[in-house]
Amino acid sequence: MKVLVPVKRVIDFNVKVRVKADQTGVDLANVKMSMNPFDEIAVEEAIRLKEKGKAGEIIAVSIGPAQASETIRTALAMGADRGILVKADGDVEPLAVAKILKAICEAEKPGLVILGKQAIDDDSNQTGQMLAALLGWPQGTFAHKLDITDSAATVEREIDGGLQTVEIKLPAIVTTDLRLNEPRYASLPNIMKAKKKPIDEKTPADYGVDVTPRLKVLKVTEPPKRQAGVKVKSGTELVDKLKEIGAI
Amino acid sequence: MASLVVAEHDNRTLKDSTAKTVTAAAQISTPVHVLVAGQNCDAVAQAAAKLAGVEKVLVADDAQYAHMVAEPMEALILSLADKYDAILAPATTNGKNYLPRVAARLDVPQISEILKVVSPDTFERPIYAGNAIQTVQAPAGKKVITVRTTAFKAAGATGNAAIEKIAAAADPGISKFAGEELSKSERPELTSAKIVVSGGRGMGSGENFKLLEQLADKLHAAVGASRAAVDAGFVPNDYQVGQTGKVVAPELYIAVGISGAIQHLAGMKDSKVIAAINKDEEAPIFQIADFGLVADLFKAVPEMVQELTRLGY
Ligand SMILES: Cc1cc2nc3c(=O)[nH]c(=O)nc-3n(C[C@H](O)[C@H](O)[C@H](O)COP(=O)(O)OP(=O)(O)OC[C@H]3O[C@@H](n4cnc5c(N)ncnc54)[C@H](O)[C@@H]3O)c2cc1C
Numbered sequence: 001m002k003v004l005v006p007v008k009r010v011i012d013f014n015v016k017v018r019v020k021a022d023q024t025g026v027d028l029a030n031v032k033m034s035m036n037p038f039d040e041i042a043v044e045e046a047i048r049l050k051e052k053g054k055a056g057e058i059i060a061v062s063i064g065p066a067q068a069s070e071t072i073r074t075a076l077a078m079g080a081d082r083g084i085l086v087k088a089d090g091d092v093e094p095l096a097v098a099k100i101l102k103a104i105c106e107a108e109k110p111g112l113v114i115l116g117k118q119a120i121d122d123d124s125n126q127t128g129q130m131l132a133a134l135l136g137w138p139q140g141t142f143a144h145k146l147d148i149t150d151s152a153a154t155v156e157r158e159i160d161g162g163l164q165t166v167e168i169k170l171p172a173i174v175t176t177d178l179r180l181n182e183p184r185y186a187s188l189p190n191i192m193k194a195k196k197k198p199i200d201e202k203t204p205a206d207y208g209v210d211v212t213p214r215l216k217v218l219k220v221t222e223p224p225k226r227q228a229g230v231k232v233k234s235g236t237e238l239v240d241k242l243k244e245i246g247a248i
Numbered sequence: 249m250a251s252l253v254v255a256e257h258d259n260r261t262l263k264d265s266t267a268k269t270v271t272a273a274a275q276i277s278t279p280v281h282v283l284v285a286g287q288n289c290d291a292v293a294q295a296a297a298k299l300a301g302v303e304k305v306l307v308a309d310d311a312q313y314a315h316m317v318a319e320p321m322e323a324l325i326l327s328l329a330d331k332y333d334a335i336l337a338p339a340t341t342n343g344k345n346y347l348p349r350v351a352a353r354l355d356v357p358q359i360s361e362i363l364k365v366v367s368p369d370t371f372e373r374p375i376y377a378g379n380a381i382q383t384v385q386a387p388a389g390k391k392v393i394t395v396r397t398t399a400f401k402a403a404g405a406t407g408n409a410a411i412e413k414i415a416a417a418a419d420p421g422i423s424k425f426a427g428e429e430l431s432k433s434e435r436p437e438l439t440s441a442k443i444v445v446s447g448g449r450g451m452g453s454g455e456n457f458k459l460l461e462q463l464a465d466k467l468h469a470a471v472g473a474s475r476a477a478v479d480a481g482f483v484p485n486d487y488q489v490g491q492t493g494k495v496v497a498p499e500l501y502i503a504v505g506i507s508g509a510i511q512h513l514a515g516m517k518d519s520k521v522i523a524a525i526n527k528d529e530e531a532p533i534f535q536i537a538d539f540g541l542v543a544d545l546f547k548a549v550p551e552m553v554q555e556l557t558r559l560g561y
Contacts (some may be wrong), residue, residue, distance in 0.1 A: 016510060017376045026380050038492075086313045094348070095357050118492065121376050124360045128316065129348035138319050138423035141345050144485065158485045159341040159375065160439075160494070161258075162430040164319060178475060178492060179485060214357045216385040218370065223381050226517060229538035235551025238523060238541050243559065247500040247521045248443065248467055 001111035001170075003046040003055045005080060006101055007039040009064050009071040010121040023219040038116025040078075041176040044183040045114050049080040054148045055112070057081045061104060063097050065089050069199055076194035077186035082198035088211050091122075096204070096211040098130035103207035104137060110171065112153070113219060117142050118177040128175035138168035142177040215216045250303075251277040251334035255296055256342060259286045259314065259383070262295035264440045265338035267402035269395045274403070275365035277334045279303035285324055287314035287326050297348065297409040305409050310416035310527040315425040321346035326353055329390065339394040339495075351392035358392045359384060363399040377491040377514035390446050397495035398518060431484050433471075438487070441470035443500045446489055446516070449476035450505020450526065450545055457482055460504060466556040467529075472496065472516075474506045490515035505545045508533025525549070549561065 011017060012032040020027050035043075049055035060075035062068040063086040072083035086100055105113065118125035132139035140146070140155025144163060147154040148170075158177040186194070203235045204211045232238045242248045256263040264281065282296045285308045293307045306328070312320040325346070329335060335350060337343030351358035359435035363381065364372040370385045371393070389534055420481055424460045438444060443485045445464045457471070464471045472494070473487040501519035506512060508524070508531055514515040516522070517536055524537035525548045535539040541548055 011376070013511070019380045026376060043538070045448050067500070071324065093357050095352060095355075098352060113504045120377065120491065121354035123377065123491065124358070125344050126351070126358050126360060128346035130358075132318075133349035133352040134321060136420075136422075139345075139349075141318070143340060150496075155389040157341075159428075162428065162484060162486050162488060164315065165426040166423055167426045172355075178488075179479065196353075214387050215359070218383040218385055219304070223374070223378055223517075226522070226536040228535050229540065231534075231540045231542065233541070234543070235525075235541065235548035235553075236555040238525075238539055238548070239279075239552050239555040239559070241539055242500065242523065245521065248561075 001055055002057045002059065004059050004110040004113045005042050005075065006045050006061045006113070006115050006127070007043065007071050007075050008036040008116070008119045009033050009062065009068045010014060010036045010119055013037055013120055014113065019220055021151060023221055025220050035074050036116050036119045038176050040183040041178070041180050042055050042114040042116050043075045043078050043080060044181045045176060047149060048181065050079070052127060059084060059108060059110070061086065061101065063088055063092055063100055072199055073194050074140060074186065076197045077191040078184060080191070082197055084202060085199055086202045086204060086207070088204050091213055092211045092217065093213050093215070094124050094126040095130055096209055097127050098134055099209045100204055100207050101131050102134045103209065112148070112170065112172060112174065114174045114176065119176055121130070128173050132173040132180045139173040139175070140166055140168050141175040142201070143174050144177055144179050146174055146180065170232060249277060249330065249333040250279050251279055251336060252328060252332040253280060253282045254335070254337040254343065254347070255274060255282050255284045255292065256338050256340050257284065257286060257289060257292040259289045260291055262292045264402055265340055265397040266296065266363045267299055268400040269336050269338045270403040271400045272362065272365055272395045273334065273336045273543045275369050281306060283308065283325070283328065285313040285316065285321060286292040287311050293411050297411050298405045299409070300407045302403070302407050302409040305411045306414045307411060308414050308416050312416060312419045315428070316342045316346065317422045317423050317425050318346040318349055320417070322349040322353065323420055325350045325523055327417045329354060333391070334391040336393045336395055338397050344526065347392060347394055347418050349404055354392065356389050356390050356392055357386070358394065360394050361396040362393055363396055378511050378517065379510065396495060398495055420480055422481045423484050431486050435464060436468065436470045438472050438489070438494050439496055443467045443469035444472050444496050444498045445469045445502045445504065446472035446474065446506060447477055447482070447504050448474035448506030449480065451477060451482055452481040459546070462553050463549055466553060466561045474512050502539070503533050504549060508532045508536070512519040
């Protein structure tokens, strides 16, 4: 069974973003970019399935600028087999990403697509679900644990009340949550090996998808700032202060 | 035309997040209808009918909706979509699960976690863990929206809507619910509690969370946690507050042994009052705390419990 793993190049999670003065977006010049952390978890899960003999070829796909090939290389260094880069500059909305991925699924026929539950830049949490719907496939989102048989997946999911388990027929979509696994670091020999693995270059037009944004971003602003308040000296004083202002 | 709000509930009680989503919906398109999809969920429908501003409650009572599995939910909502120009759900794990499927099938973008309705087609939403706020305008056509419920007031309970039973849609038959393990607690729910006491890696163990629970019980507070505390297994996943966990905005948030990473702040920085206890005076949490206490939590928290006891809490 082939496994497809979409990976997104995003601002590194340690970077504190700055909103541009002209309110057109956030400043991405010279900031560290990395693979979306949830996508690392997705790549790791695919590799573990392969190591258990439950997955065959792992294909890493990225839709983004030319530099997204580095993100694919990271996936290849972790253990994915080959890559597809769909070159697109500017913001590509989740629905357009899902349409491109749908076309790739129709061509590659994976048994499973594992995606991150959300990208930490736009925080949309949509792409996996949209892809599932476009394909008419079931989904196991926010996965905490994944078991695969020949024809089905059992997905334990992180939900607001605790954990929920769903059984879904393959082919299916899984999106990762934080506790699914701890992604490995690529070893130096594997980073070298990854340089030889193939990456196919495509464009959205190759898949007949128009990636023009549908939503119009009118502006991007800073949220209201909080100020540091006062320091107290003990737990006793903290309680007294909270009572004073009526917070308790 | 009208807007449709998909209710959040557990078949017995209607969640507060529904009432807040109704408030958002009323600012986009009226009348507002509420869809209650569940099993043996009469009490939920009754509660939804009382929400101010709701004209009609649609009830789809069927086993396939008992746990809001995404695929049957998609089919049901699509079967109703024609009559609405806006479809909304609270940004709970349920809403986030089924609603993007609906948007994709309607071929419209979903607008996730709106914070504000600027006008019926323009919305504010957080990006980059809430470090930037995007104002977006939706194209003409149907709007599919999840609502960050901490940003909206709950609709009151003064309404008297009609309740209409509707037929279930055909189950796509590709998925099924296979069990759940829900956290049980006598304490208020994290997302609706007036006071939240959260612990981080500094708690050191799950056992030590008992200390926070004592404090929480004095204050009738919910207990939350940072990702690090959940990853370490101190507490279950549903305690996680943050960018990728729950978003809370209580009257008072007390962060104990939490450093204040941007991902954590994303989930609590809209709290009215923030208090932080951390032994490291450089911890970023102090930059946003109204009250900071640089101290060992194992000393400070018992002091708080003692003082509360003395004051008769
Ligand atoms: C993709 C992604 C998503 C994430 N999502 C979230 C999220 O939703 N929510 C979230 O919380 N995090 C999230 N994180 C993790 C986040 O980046 C931080 O790692 C995490 O919040 C740190 O938790 P912490 O503050 O408990 O631990 P630490 O950063 O280790 O801080 C522990 C603090 O405890 C203090 N301390 C230790 N002992 C004591 C003591 N005895 N008394 C007083 N103070 C003490 C220390 O001084 C320190 O400041 C995410 C990360 C990534 C990459």
